[in-house]
Amino acid sequence: MSYSGHILPPCRWQYCAIQPALPLWKQIIEEDHRRFIIPSNMASRKSSSKRQANKDKYSVLLPTYNERENLPLIVWLLVKYFGESGYDYEIIVIDDGSPDGTLQVAQQLQGIYGAHRVLLRPREKKLGLGTAYIHGIKHATGNFIIIMDADLSHHPKFIPEFIQKQKEGGFDVVSGTRYSGNGGVYGWDLRRKLISRGANFLTQVLLRPGASDLTGSFRLYKKEVLEQLVDRCVSKGYVFQMEMIVRARQLGYSIGEVPISFVDRVYGESKLGGNEIVSFLKGLLTLFATT
Amino acid sequence: MTKLLEWLLGVSVVVTAWGLLTFDLLDLKVPQVYREVVWPMPVYLLVVFGCYSIATVGYRVATFNDCEEAAQELQAQIKEAKLDLKKKGLKF
Numbered sequence: 001m002s003y004s005g006h007i008l009p010p011c012r013w014q015y016c017a018i019q020p021a022l023p024l025w026k027q028i029i030e031e032d033h034r035r036f037i038i039p040s041n042m043a044s045r046k047s048s049s050k051r052q053a054n055k056d057k058y059s060v061l062l063p064t065y066n067e068r069e070n071l072p073l074i075v076w077l078l079v080k081y082f083g084e085s086g087y088d089y090e091i092i093v094i095d096d097g098s099p100d101g102t103l104q105v106a107q108q109l110q111g112i113y114g115a116h117r118v119l120l121r122p123r124e125k126k127l128g129l130g131t132a133y134i135h136g137i138k139h140a141t142g143n144f145i146i147i148m149d150a151d152l153s154h155h156p157k158f159i160p161e162f163i164q165k166q167k168e169g170g171f172d173v174v175s176g177t178r179y180s181g182n183g184g185v186y187g188w189d190l191r192r193k194l195i196s197r198g199a200n201f202l203t204q205v206l207l208r209p210g211a212s213d214l215t216g217s218f219r220l221y222k223k224e225v226l227e228q229l230v231d232r233c234v235s236k237g238y239v240f241q242m243e244m245i246v247r248a249r250q251l252g253y254s255i256g257e258v259p260i261s262f263v264d265r266v267y268g269e270s271k272l273g274g275n276e277i278v279s280f281l282k283g284l285l286t287l288f289a290t291t
Numbered sequence: 292m293t294k295l296l297e298w299l300l301g302v303s304v305v306v307t308a309w310g311l312l313t314f315d316l317l318d319l320k321v322p323q324v325y326r327e328v329v330w331p332m333p334v335y336l337l338v339v340f341g342c343y344s345i346a347t348v349g350y351r352v353a354t355f356n357d358c359e360e361a362a363q364e365l366q367a368q369i370k371e372a373k374l375d376l377k378k379k380g381l382k383f
Contacts, residue, residue, distance in 0.1 A: 072381055076372040105381075112379045155365065184356025197351045201344060207294055261358035263365055289295045 057088040058163065058220075059142035062150045063132040064093060066100045070151050075109050075118060077156040085160040092119045092136045093150075096126040129240055133230050137223065146220045151265050154218040161258050162220040171256035172225045173248050175211055176218035181259030183213070188264060192272055199280060206288050207246055211255050214242040215280075218260055225253055238276065239283025246291050309333060 060078060064071060075091060082089045093106045103122050110118040121139050123132070137145060146162070148154040154176065162174045177183050179200060188196070203214055215238045221229070228251065233243045248255060292300075313330040315321050373383070 069383075072376050072383070073369055073372045076376055077368060105383075108381050112376070112381060152365065152369075155361065179351070182356065184358045184361075186358040186362040188355075190352070193352045193355050194348070197348050197355065201348050201351070205344075206298075261356070261361035263358060263362050287294075288298075289293060291293055 055088075056144060056163075057090070057142035058082075058144045058146055058159075059136070059140035059223075060089060060091045060146045060148065060159075061133060061136035061140070062091060062093050062148070063129060063136070064095045064098060064102050064106075064150045065126055066098045066102060067150045068098070068100045068102045068105045071102055071105050072109055074150050074152055074156070075113065078159075079113055079117070081156045081159055085163070087160070087163060088142075090117060090119055090140070090142060092121055092139060094132045094136050095120070095122040096132065097122070097124050128236060130230055130233060130236075133226065137227055137230070140223065143223050144220055145223050145226050147226075148218045153262050153264055155261065155263065158218070158258060158260050159220075165256045165258050166220055169254065169256050172222050172253035173245070174220040174256040174258060175213060175245060176216050176260035177211070177213035177257045178216060178260060178262045179212045180257065182261075183259030184261050186261065186263040195272065195277065199277075199284075203242065203284060206284065207291070209242075209246050210249050211245050212257060214245050216260075216262070217241045218262075219244075235283050235286070236279075237283075238280050239287070242283065243287060246287055250291055305333075 062071070062074065067074075071093070078089070078091055093109075095103045095106060097103075103120065106118065106120050106122075110120060119139060121135060123135060133147065144163075144166070146159060148156075158176060162176070165171065166174045178185055179197075185193070185196075200212075200214070203209070204212075207214075225248070229244050229247050232247050232251075233240060235243045245255065309329060309332060311317055311319075312321055313326060315326070377383075
């Protein structure tokens with residue numbers, strides 16, 4: 001009775017595996033490559049003088065899960081702003097087995113922008129954010145690591161500012177902040193703003209961390225500093241980002257801040273429910289008692 | 292020293308000072324007027340801190356920047372990116 005096989009929709013992975021179009025899009029991309037070879041060479045020559053003076057390389061880690069809509073856009077924006085500012089970079093996509101085919105899109109992007117710019121380091125299933133960073137760092141060739149969300153809430157236009165800030169002060173960590181200067185948010189209602197500000201105030205009072213945005217995850221780290229921090233951090237979710245900054249202070253690392261505008265998820269939904277608040281408070285108290 | 296210990300230390304210093312003055316434990320012969328001022332002090336401090344907290348959070352919520360322009364810029368760039376990527380052969 002193979003009836004059930006007809007009722008159950010085939011999973012997306014199977015779809016992709018039997019898609020005959022796979023070699024076709026590769027062909028398209030290769031053709032495209034040939035077409036773009038001249039302009040890309042010219043572009044690299046133009047900025048080579050800037051690059052020679054500056055051997056720093058920036059590895060952007062993008063942990064993804066079901067971001068097939070957002071990933072091409074974020075990669076496009078990264079390429080745009082890194083291209084304009086002339087810094088050397090690579091984008092490492094760490095996809096945790098997204099069922100929506102994020103990895104396939106990432107492969108296409110690799111075809112478009114080249115394997116030295118877009119690196120794919122997928123994992124089989126959803127494992128924590130901390131381990132995604134460890135996984136990404138292992139494969140990163142840059143001496144600086146940039147961590148950001150792939151859902152477009154963090155805009156790559158701020159990255160040159162992060163880099164500038166880092167160079168100015170020689171900081172170990174540069175953190176984006178929604179809470180000071182021209183920083184801000186878009187798409188938050190009053191309730192969300194109140195919870196965010198309240199949680200931030202409570203954290204500032206209890207932990208005195210010396211950074212204004214603790215739960216944000218748009219940051220630039222020196223590679224060895226990030227390695228140290230990830231090793232020591234045990235929390236999950238929002239608290240993980242907070243722990244990273246608190247531990248950084250504890251270990252005596254310097255922290256610079258750049259105001260950023262946070263535009264809440266364009267595609268997909270962001271959640272802030274009771275569960276998040278409870279786990280945030282638990283994490284906060286844990287840090288309070290242990291750091 | 293953890294933040295918890297720092298807090299406990301701070302609180303115990305304040306409580307000790309308050310206890311010494313209010314109950315005159317060291318026999319300092321603190322004038323009655325001072326004692327009357329000191330004994331409700333913890334409550335005053337709490338109320339002041341509460342007001343400060345509410346005022347600060349309220350002010351910060353009220354002045355939280357709404358990045359309307361950033362959102363519009365992003366939308367425009369998304370359109371541009373989609374067009375460009377389609378041209379480069381990306382299948383969404």
